[in-house]
Amino acid sequence: MADEGETLGVEEARREIAGGEATAVDVRSEEEWGEGHVPGAIHLPDGDPEQATKPLADGARLLVIAKDGKLAVRAAKDLSDRGYDAVAVDGGMDDWVSEDFKIQPTADPDEDTELGLS
DSSP states (O other), X not given: OTTSOOEEXXXXXXXXXXXXXXXXXXXXXXXXXXXXXXXXXEEOGGGOGGGOSSOOOTTOEXXXXXXXXXXXXXXXXXXXXXXXXXXXXXXHHHHHHHTTOOOBOOSSOGXXXXXXXX
8 A cells, every 4th residue: 555645444534534633635526525524524625724614623633534545545645745744445335325424414404515406
């Protein structure tokens, strides 16, 4: 696994987030975020800290969740290069959901996501 950066399995990630040891950072699209995300996660579209839904705390351990593990690794590396303590969550959001871990819908009701359907 040389040069891929550190990754963390979803079970360990869930424990760290639940224990307050780390903050989940979701780098998926607005649409994917709206379908459900890790409770308390910060939305970071395209992994850009400038677009974060709330500021990233200095020195906080960031667990990066993406559509899949490869995208998470890339985003975590970018954040690490910017000086953040970022680790990719292996497997991505699909693994989180398949483990039946809690997800949080956004404030938008489902009806609002069905634009154009009649």
